[in-house]
Amino acid sequence: MFEIAIIGGGPSAACVVAAMAYRIAPEIPINVTVFEPGPNLWRGRVFQPDGDEVLANVPMEDMSAVAWDPEHGVRWFHENGLGDLAADTTVPRRHQVGRYLEDTAEQAIAAMRAAGSNVEIRTSTVTSLEMDEGKFWTHGDDWKAGSFDQVVLCLGATPSYDHYKLSSSAGxxxxxxxxxxxxxxxxxxxxxxxxxxxxxxxxxxxxxxxxxxxxxxxxxxxxxxxxSVRQRPARHKLQHLTVRRIEEVTAANGGLSFDDVVELAKAELVAVGTSIAKIAADFSCTTPAVTRLRNDLVRAMEDRDPGWPVLRDGMVACGQDAWYLLSDADKMRVRAWHQTLMRHCCPxxxxxxxxxxxxxxxxxxxxxxxxxxxxxxxxxxxxxxxxxxxxxxxxxxASTPAKHEIPPAARPLVASMESQGLVAAHPFGGVRVDRITSRLVSRRGVADSKLHALGDLTNGAYLFTFGMPVLAARADCIAMDIAATMGLFPKRS
Ligand SMILES: Cc1cc2nc3c(=O)[nH]c(=O)nc-3n(C[C@H](O)[C@H](O)[C@H](O)COP(=O)(O)OP(=O)(O)OC[C@H]3O[C@@H](n4cnc5c(N)ncnc54)[C@H](O)[C@@H]3O)c2cc1C
Structure with missing residues (x-):
């Protein structure tokens, strides 16, 4: 049987398992092995069991774990007696989203098993990956598993960062x-x-x-x-901030510049009748943080201006592709605005x-x-x-490193892959991947159809690598690409 390894078992892996159950397992039985050493299988660090005060930052309607069914998460909340937390004007508790992710993955696994596939969860850290005659072997401290036809890396982000070297200090x-x-x-x-x-x-x-x-x-x-503070959703069908428009502009201009993306964003804002000047003012705002918080809260409660909600939707829809296609010089320009972008994109x-x-x-x-x-x-x-x-x-x-780092638990694995040329470091962080398929790009510059990555490891390539809508969409692309490699679907261009 076709053997697939998923390394890391957080929300990214939950999305991959659900996508495999939908795209591949109904067509052909597969063996899937998920490696996750931690206690928070499918939930990861962010959605682990915790207090009721730990709220999701996103309404449930934007947190479906399956890209082909945007209502999936909201439906699960209604079916599980949590319907009042599924409205677009509220957010659920993060442990509830964790239960949704757990349930989604467990149902996907049950469906795969019912269709003749096998899914095994191994509570082990993978410390290296070896390729031998076209197959992969995973290694831990005193074990070896394989052989695998496909490997998907879902290794997550650095959990916390000690900027001031205080780890040995009491308190x-x-x-x-x-x-x-x-x-x-x-x-x-x-x-x-x-x-x-x-x-x-x-x-x-x-x-x-x-x-x-x-x-x-x-x-x-x-x-x-x-x-900033989350405003109501925009309910606007994007016309300009789409992957298709990004690709068209890239083809027409022989490349994509930051100014091209700004023009697309302006066109989208004009289409919803919002004030571009108001958005521009947010980029140069020097109002003190608490006054700004008060203003942002008023804006969230009273102002129906769809500007930022539309830009946020656009970021989810095409932010990864836009960033990927920019020149390094233009990426540096975006970086200069990174804090402001994140302030508004992750309210x-x-x-x-x-x-x-x-x-x-x-x-x-x-x-x-x-x-x-x-x-x-x-x-x-x-x-x-x-x-x-x-x-x-x-x-x-409660901070992240200024420059993205590979999480400590994943460093030996990524280093082993780097030493064999299976991955190449991306100059902006993480590893290089192919834009459309998320295939890992080798040292020789070849996108390997047998190796994929999802989540923070792709941050240099995609910049926007977090949040359920982004993870679910990329997980689906990865499952479809693996299906195509197996000859189940025509390959996507
Ligand atoms: C404070 C905060 C709040 C957020 N709130 C929201 C929100 O409300 N809504 C939303 O959509 N998004 C939210 N996000 C973003 C979103 O949660 C993340 O994108 C998502 O949790 C990332 O999941 P992951 O599976 O990629 O990573 P992780 O959850 O980090 O999982 C990675 C897993 O890989 C395992 N692993 C690592 N190395 C190895 C190895 N070598 N071998 C085996 N296993 C390994 C780890 O044990 C870990 O369990 C939030 C993020 C933060 C930081």
């Missing part, structure tokens, strides 16, 4: 998830510094708040920005924004940019040297 919490374990020993009156001011940092604030924390909390990051839910705002107003919560250093004090606690310096008892890491 430092290196990993915020699950919050219900990470925060258990934080004294109620302690002053807490959180490294970062993005979505993970907001989760930590919500976790402390839910535990009745009474001490002061400082969010500290390099830029001192908070994510927080209004419910969290309202709670944050109350905490800022009460004086319990503060935010500072320009963090230069965080040093342990000889008497205990930490000095935060920043625009607004602080002395805190506890520091919690």
């Amino acid at each position: 430092y919490i290196a990993d915020a998830y699950p919050l219900r374990e990470a925060l258990i020993d934080v004294p109620e009156q302690a002053s807490v510094g959180i490294v970062g001011s993005g979505l993970t940092a907001i989760d930590v604030v919500m976790g402390l708040r839910a535990r009745g924390h009474r001490g002061p909390i400082t969010l500290g990051s390099r830029n001192g920005h908070l994510p 927080m839910p209004p419910a969290n924004a309202a709670l944050l705002l109350n905490m800022f107003h009460s004086g319990q919560l503060a935010i500072t940019g320009g963090v230069r250093s965080i040093l342990p004090r000889s008497t205990g606690g930490f000095d935060i040297d920043a625009e607004r310096p602080a002395v805190v008892d506890v520091v919690i890491s």
Whole structure:
């Protein structure tokens, strides 16, 4: 039987398994082996069991794990008594999304087994991959498995990052998830510094708040920005920010420039009648973070302007392809705007924004940019040297590395593949992949039809590698490409 290995068993792998059950298993039986050493099979780090205060940042209607059925997630919520959390005006708890992912993968596996396929889950870390006579062998510390015809890498992102080298300091919490374990020993009156001011940092604030924390909390990051607040969905059929238009412009101009993408974005904004000047103003806005949060919350509740929701939809629809096709020089231009883009493309839910705002107003919560250093004090606690310096008892890491890194658990595996020329490092991070199929591109520049990657490992190639809609869409492309390799479908161009 055709043998497929999926390495990593988080949400990306759940999407791949569901896509294989839909695209391949009804046609031909296959053997699938999923390697996942951690306790959060299918849920990964983000959707693991945790407190009710840990909210998804995206409404359920945008989190279907299967690309061919956008209603799949919403339907599951209704069928499982959670219909009130499936509306577009609310967001579910992340552990509930985790249950949905688990159930989706388990149902896919049951369907595959019913159709004659086998699925095995191995709780092992893969430390190397070897190719021998056209087949792959996975290796761990004292085991070897194979042979595999196909391998899909779903290795995830670096879980947490120790910017200030505090890992051996008492009072430092290196990993915020699950919050219900990470925060258990934080004294109620302690002053807490959180490294970062993005979505993970907001989760930590919500976790402390839910535990009745009474001490002061400082969010500290390099830029001192908070994510924007999610506005209502736009309900607009994209006409310009589509893969087809990106490909047409690329063909017509002999390449794609940043200015081409800006023109497509402007055309899309004009099509929905929004003000381009308003969007442009967001890129040059220097309003302090808390005032901006208040403005963003008002905008989310009262302003029906579809500008950012449309651009966010466009990012999901064609952001990966647009980034892929840009020249390196234009990629650097986008990078200069990366923080602003991410602020608006990955907004927080209004419910969290309202709670944050109350905490800022009460004086319990503060935010500072320009963090230069965080040093342990000889008497205990930490000095935060920043625009607004602080002395805190506890520091919690909630930040990502400035430059994407391969997660520690995956480094030996990726290094082994690199040493054999099976993968090549992408100059912007992660590894090189083919744009349409996500096939790994070898050192010799050949896209290998037997090796695919999904998720953060492709961040240099695609830039936008996170979020269920992006993962589900790419997982489907990968399953279709594997099906095509097996002769089940005509190959896509
Ligand atoms: C704070 C935060 C909030 C988010 N909120 C949302 C949201 O509300 N909605 C949304 O759609 N998206 C959200 N996202 C993004 C989304 O969750 C991620 O895109 C997704 O969780 C990534 O899943 P993954 O499977 O690629 O990675 P992971 O969940 O990291 O899984 C990778 C798995 O690979 C395994 N692994 C690694 N190396 C090896 C190896 N060598 N051998 C075997 N196994 C290995 C690991 O054990 C791990 O379980 C959020 C992200 C963050 C950080």
